[in-house]
Amino acid sequence: MKFLTFKGGTHPPEKKELAKDKAIVRMDPPQFVYVFLSNHAGAPAKPVVKEGDVVKTGQVIGEPGGFVSAYLHSPVTGVVRKIDKLYHPVQGRPMEVVVIERTDEDRWQLLEHSDWETLSREQLLEIVKKAGIVGLGGAMFPTHIKLNPPAGKTIDTFIVNGAECEPYLTVDHRLMLERAEDLVLGVKIVKKILNARKAYIGIESNKMDAYEHLKKVCADSDVEVVLLKTKYPQGAEKQLIYAITQRKVPVGGLPMDVGVVVQNVQTVIAIKEAVVDRKPLIERALTITGEAINNPMNVVARIGTTIQQLVDIAGGMKEDAEKLIMGGPMTGIAVNRLDIPILKGTSGVTVLAHEKEPIKKPCIRCTKCVVSCPMGLQPYLLYLLGNKKKYDQAVEEGLMACIECGVCAYVCPSKIDHVRVIKLTKRVYQALRGGKK
Ligand code: SF4
Numbered sequence: 261m262k263f264l265t266f267k268g269g270t271h272p273p274e275k276k277e278l279a280k281d282k283a284i285v286r287m288d289p290p291q292f293v294y295v296f297l298s299n300h301a302g303a304p305a306k307p308v309v310k311e312g313d314v315v316k317t318g319q320v321i322g323e324p325g326g327f328v329s330a331y332l333h334s335p336v337t338g339v340v341r342k343i344d345k346l347y348h349p350v351q352g353r354p355m356e357v358v359v360i361e362r363t364d365e366d367r368w369q370l371l372e373h374s375d376w377e378t379l380s381r382e383q384l385l386e387i388v389k390k391a392g393i394v395g396l397g398g399a400m401f402p403t404h405i406k407l408n409p410p411a412g413k414t415i416d417t418f419i420v421n422g423a424e425c426e427p428y429l430t431v432d433h434r435l436m437l438e439r440a441e442d443l444v445l446g447v448k449i450v451k452k453i454l455n456a457r458k459a460y461i462g463i464e465s466n467k468m469d470a471y472e473h474l475k476k477v478c479a480d481s482d483v484e485v486v487l488l489k490t491k492y493p494q495g496a497e498k499q500l501i502y503a504i505t506q507r508k509v510p511v512g513g514l515p516m517d518v519g520v521v522v523q524n525v526q527t528v529i530a531i532k533e534a535v536v537d538r539k540p541l542i543e544r545a546l547t548i549t550g551e552a553i554n555n556p557m558n559v560v561a562r563i564g565t566t567i568q569q570l571v572d573i574a575g576g577m578k579e580d581a582e583k584l585i586m587g588g589p590m591t592g593i594a595v596n597r598l599d600i601p602i603l604k605g606t607s608g609v610t611v612l613a614h615e616k617e618p619i620k621k622p623c624i625r626c627t628k629c630v631v632s633c634p635m636g637l638q639p640y641l642l643y644l645l646g647n648k649k650k651y652d653q654a655v656e657e658g659l660m661a662c663i664e665c666g667v668c669a670y671v672c673p674s675k676i677d678h679v680r681v682i683k684l685t686k687r688v689y690q691a692l693r694g695g696k697k
């Protein structure tokens with residue numbers, strides 16, 4: 261059997277056994293939801309509701325605040341209690357949040373459009389926009405923009421990212437098993453929007469049941485299901501594109517530069533739900549997992565549900581719980597409070613037990629980080645240049661090509677924290693250059 265892959269990468273313990281066999285359960289909507297106006301990449305949405313407004317499930321509560329922005333919808337039927345400020349886990353500072361109290365069972369405000377097969381690509385794109393769909397793999401980039409490349413860019417290939425290479429997380433695996441038909445219908449819709457010739461679903465070899473199931477579901481379609489080597493970061497866009505098409509996205513470029521668009525499994529299912537079922541994005545599936553959670557599971561939760569509510573439904577934390585992560589351990593964000601609500605891009609909550617703090621040592625020039633870097637960079641050098649504030653030299657050495665996957669820090673025997681320094685160096689460089697790359 262052929263396993264497609266890329267050069268470099270690593271093999272962290274997968275830890276998927278904690279939740280991979282747990283079917284997705286639907287969580288009851290909580291009494292309060294906290295919906296950040298910044299629930300996507302780009303400008304925060306502008307609120308179109310005020311304190312005291314009665315809202316239906318799916319009703320628009322925020323409109324795009326700029327070109328790169330997205331619609332927001334009420335995840336419950338209830339009353340807007342206030343527009344407050346709360347710590348935003350991605351922005352790292354307090355941001356505006358719409359607090360809605362649920363007062364009733366769901367009374368839906370659905371999207372309004374005709375049978376999707378009669379609609380043009382422009383009309384389909386408008387539905388994706390109106391539904392507030394963003395990249396649900398974590399990037400939260402507005403999907404209607406990604407599916408609408410500028411004039412002169414032709415997309416011939418659409419790839420569904422079913423790699424789920426992040427340790428611990430299992431929700432995409434479950435979705436591919438439980439919602440394969442919806443996924444394939446979503447692929448058909450996206451292909452029509454992009455006018456793409458070819459569509460692939462890429463799945464890592466540690467999800468053979470999902471691979472075999474989707475192979476059967478796709479047997480009579482033009483969607484090709486391909487098997488990827490289980491290796492981190494197989495699901496990073498550039499690595500995935502290379503593994504499947506052998507096309508290399510140029511440094512500073514985008515997948516569309518090589519004729520490809522990639523979307524995560526759940527994003528494609530959300531597109532199907534918007535276009536076929538007329539449902540805006542008000543909920544998502546995610547994994548609650550880790551050695552320090554009592555009952556690891558996969559759930560569908562409303563956007564704006566707090567981590568506390570998720571931890572509670574998963575049986576609470578164990579006594580040795582020490583680290584709380586939104587997402588998985590390689591690319592997730594460590595948080596230290598439970599009142600933070602999930603965003604559209606939150607693919608998991610991972611609770612890890614106490615571990616001995618690794619002893620950091622000086623670099624021993626072993627080159628492990630160089631050999632493993634999937635972007636062919638010299639992480640030890642970027643770390644050095646960043647620490648010495650030699651920003652231009654760091655850029656010359658490929659700073660901006662770093663995808664912040666964390667492989668270098670993971671493999672380093674000296675436990676050097678390259679990614680923290682690289683991220684900071686990028687931020688400072690961009691600030692010094694007035695935000696220009
Ligand atoms: S330098 Fe960047 S791309 Fe390379 S391994 Fe480290 S984090 Fe990943």
Ligand code: SF4
Binds near residue numbers: 628639674675
């Ligand atoms: S892996 Fe760590 S010790 Fe080895 S060269 Fe890279 S930074 Fe130095």
